[in-house]
Amino acid sequence: MALTKGDAARTVQTRDWKLRYYEAGSGHPVILLHGSGPGATGWSNFSGNIEALAEHFHVYAVDMPGWGDSDACTVERLDHVEAAVQFMDALGIAKAAFVGNSMGGQTSLRLAVKHPDRISHLVTMGPPLNMGPRLFSAGDGPSEGLKVLVQAYRDASPENMRRLVEIMVYDKARFATPELCQARSEAALARPDHLANYVEGLPKGAPIPNWVRVEDLAGIGVPSLFIHGRDDRVVSFEHSLTLTAHVPDSRLVLLNRCGHWAMIEHAEEFNRLVTDFVRHS
Structure with missing residues (x-):
């Protein structure tokens, strides 16, 4: 019987946050961190993974503060690294593999720098690096994908969600279904506090007010796997090329016909890659 959202859903109170998460399996802990899109949750990002x-690991997919069914969060309190450590402490997890998409990848990178004793393996999919507004972009600020994402926060209608999903993936016909767009819209609109906090926090650096410094990447000592879509229109693949150039024990898998959601568009390959990497690295 397939794992359902209801079967996997859990809630934990950390020192500062009430967090929703989705749990399954046993063995070495693997913590999955979602991206920053409206309606994004641990389940919506990773239900196919x-x-x-x-089957191999003890998996936790967390709704981070400010997303999903977890507590609301203003930009002044937005520190997902601290939230991740509090999550681990609350559940008695000493060390885990971290797997992060986009914003979740940036969180995982920063955690590897700040708390190297808490991470065993690092896997990212499409994480942005803070290298200036004109580097690896169109030159007029955020990428086209991020512009669509912000508009979907300002108006989380099904039509704007369709535009968002279409720019997140390579295969629009397969993934940008009316059902998915409607579900993402409903999930986002269910938490107007999350939407408002995101938009209000944009001038102050939301959703990533704290970035890993490029000069600190060489100090990441854990085995690292960077997965990126060649057709990513949100965060260009050159960001992961930069990561691979700086992180010593790293490797890059670049996927053609793949947008920003490698774990969704290429779920079977993604699952194999992560499983082999965490088991054998």
């Missing part, structure tokens, strides 16, 4: 990974 949790069960497969849980």
Whole structure:
């Protein structure tokens, strides 16, 4: 029987946050961190991965503060590294592999720098690096994908969600279905506090007010796997090329016909890559 959202859902109170998370499996802990899009949750980002990974690992997909069914969060309190450490402490997890998409990848990178004793493996999919507004972009600020993402926060209608999903993936016909766009819209609109906090926090650096410094990447000592879509229109693949050039024990998998959601568009390959990497690195 397939794992359902209801079966996997859990809630934990950390020192500062009430967090929703989705849990399955046993063995070495693997923590999955979602991206920053409206309606993004641990389940929406990783529902196609949790069960497969849980055949080998103890998997936790977390709704971070400010997203999903977790507590609301203003930009002044937005420190997902601290939230991740509090999550681990609350559940008694000493060390885990971190797997992060986009914003979740940036969180995982920063955690590897700040708390190297808490991370065993690092896997990212499309994480942005803070290298200036004109580097690896169109030159007029955020990428086209990020512009669509912000508009979907300002108006989380099904139509704007369709535009968002279409720019997140390579295969629009397969993934930008009316059902998915409607579900993402409903999930986002269910938490107007999350939407408002995101938009109000933009001038102050939301959703990533704290970035890993490029000069600190060489100090990451854990085995690292960077997965990126060649057709990513949100965060260009050159960001992961930069990561691979700086992180000593790293490797890059660049996927053609793949946008910003490698774990969704290429779920079977993604699951194999992560499983082999965490088991054998």
